[in-house]
Amino acid sequence: MSEKQNNETEDMLTNQQGHPVTNNQSVRTVGNRGPMTLENYDFLEKISHFDRERIPERVVHARGAGAHGYFQSYGTVNDEPISNYTRAKVFTNTDVQTPVFVRFSTVVHGGQSPETLRDPRGFAVKFYTEDGNWDLVGNNLKIFFIRDPLKFPDMVHSFRPDPVTNVADPERTFDFLCQSPESAHMVTFVNSPWGIPANYRQMQGSGVHAYKWVNEEGKAVLVKYHWEPLQGIKNLTQKEADEIQKTDFNHATLDLYKAIEKGDYPEWELYVQIMEDGEHPELDFDPLDPTKLWYKDDFPWHKVGKMVLNKNPENYFAEVEQVAFGTGVLVDGLDFSDDKLLQGRTYSYSDTQRYRVGTNYLQLPINSPKKHVATNQEGGQMDHRTDFGKNKNKHVNYEPSLIGGLKEAKNPGKEHEPSVEGNLKREIIPRENNFGQAGETYRRFSEWERAELISNLVGALSSCRKEIQDKMIEIFTNCDEDYGKRVAEGLKNAGANENTKMEEAVQQAEQLGQPSDPY
Structure with missing residues (x-):
């Protein structure tokens, strides 16, 4: 077709198939706050392309430092057994020190950028639990700029250098932010001293999103996770950051490495906030909104465990660079909420890792669980396995089977079955309360x-x-x-x-x- 349609203009937004994009602000969900649906074609295409924009560097969180350590649960929450709230063994088994690997990072800037730049900081923890891996992927700040995943690629593009000059331009950033009023809260934090942590050891961490804990009866509560550094909290003013950057752009990485090397092991205590699942009409915001805090006065912090980092990586590339996290990596007793941004990230993170590291990124030692793995998934680039699991007929790579294939595991508790009902919509949530x-x-x-x-x-x-x-x-x-x-x-x-x-x-x-x- 050589002529434009009557309603088509030069500046009309389309997807890569040429389809007009009529709503670039909201993914399609069940109701205006319900879970996303898999048929979000525009979102999946947009985020899948975004995941592959950088080769081989991470598309975000490129600059990072990491360390090994362990987490130990205290076994209680609010003076109650923690099993009243979750059946996850990483919390209920207090006799075990769960191995962890933590990656700290900047977000927008490249792999060799100064660690003094104003930017949120990533705080991602991989727990190698007895039930398999759990990834708690978070930031130093407890909120985020946006609440809908459809806006994420545009947000990051606006923060990145100009595609023509390759120079960062605040006008591009604020051009996006001034039309995204839900970002006002995060803008306030990032431009305050909290926007430049002094180092990684004295930095808070947060899961940002509301997740769920599920107990043996299948009952669920909403939770938010917070890491509190026992070394104290320290941030930098812009002047202090500028002084450090004059002579050192690796200061946070070196600070972490040297502290562990001399035995001054950084420690964090993990706190959770708990809320009954539901819409909570008594609040002036939606509890699933990642641009909002749950204030301590209303939802107290409960101390549930401690993490200690006591070993530096032996090889930066093999461990810090190739470690791969995902918000969808949960173990039994932990579950998702209907937070739209969380659900969008859950697809995007694993998709990015398969592209950046490779189809079999989970076979790398830093990513593989410290327990038996038996799966029918096979092939793909760099699949080096010859034994796919004990007690298995090697001629059978499917399930179910009567001739020696793998069997489904027994469910350790009652399945959590949240009720979902509503029309499929592309809408913002009702209680934005952006300011x-x-x-x-x-x-x-x-x-x-x-x-x-x-x-x-x-x-x-x-x-x-x-x-x-x-x-x-x-x-x-x-x-x-x-x-x-x-x-x-x-x-x-x-x-x-x-x-x-x-x-x-x-x-x-x-x-x-x-x-x-x-x-």
């Missing part, structure tokens, strides 16, 4: 953290065109009137006044020496 918690976080910051936040935002927004600045000021004002006012004044005065305030506030911070607790 409430961002404003609360701003008010909970110490004055020096607010001054640093404003200074960083003014510095980044100063190079943006006025319509982007105005839209961001509108967003910040919706969060908190003082927040928007100070950004507007800083832009008007080219940041001079705010820089003076920041210098005074940083001096105050050096005397106080403590970050705020905005959670």
Whole structure:
């Protein structure tokens, strides 16, 4: 067809089949907050292509450091046996030290980028449990920029260098963010001192999403995971980060390596927050929304275990570079919530690993479970196995079989069967409340953290065109009137006044020496 359709324009968004994309903001779900459906063609095509954009470097989280260690459960939660909430042996068996491998990382920037850049930090833990591997894939911050996975490739593209100049441009980033108001909360955190952790040892971690715990009766509760460093928490101001970057762009990797090498083993305690599954209409936000915090005052943190990192990698490439995580890697007693972003990531992570590392990436020592593996999956590049499992007729690579094939495992407990009902929709969730918690976080910051936040935002927004600045000021004002006012004044005065305030506030911070607790 040589002529355009009447409704087609040069700037009309399509997929790679030429189909017009009428909704690029929401995946298709059961109801407006229900689980995703597998037939999300536009999303699957978009994220599958995104997963393959970089060769062979990770498409995100390229810069990383890692270490081996162990996790030990305390066996209780809220003074109750933890088995009341989950049957996962990694939590119920307190006699076992579960081996772990942890990979810390930056997110957007490349594999050789400075570790002082303003960016969220990845905090991914692979538990080699007696029931197989469990991956708790998280970040240092407890929330995220977006809540719908369809927007993820666009978000990362806006954060990356310009495709023409190959130079990072804040205008591209804020052009996306100013039209994604749900990002206001994460923007507030990332541009504050919390956006540059001082090192990996003194950094918090979080699973970000709501997951589920399932007990033997098949009953489930929502949980959020939080790693709290026993070394204390330390972040950097932009000035401090700039000073470090002048002489060292590997400071966090070296800090972690040297600490473990001299026996100063980093430790974190794992906390969980628990909430009954459901929509919770009494809240002014959806509990599955990954842009929101569950505040401690409403949902207390319960200490459930401790992790110790006590061994450095023997080979960076074989371990840190080739380790592969996935949000879908759960063991019995752990389950997914209906969080749209979590469900989108669950497909994307494993798809990326098969592309980046290879079809048989799970056969690599760093990724393989520390237990017996018997599967009918075979072939593909670099499949080196000859024995596919004990007590198996090697002529049988299927199931079911009466002549010596593998058998299904017995279910260790009652299956969790959540009820799902609703029309298939492409919609945002009903309780967005994009600005409430961002404003609360701003008010909970110490004055020096607010001054640093404003200074960083003014510095980044100063190079943006006025319509982007105005839209961001509108967003910040919706969060908190003082927040928007100070950004507007800083832009008007080219940041001079705010820089003076920041210098005074940083001096105050050096005397106080403590970050705020905005959670």
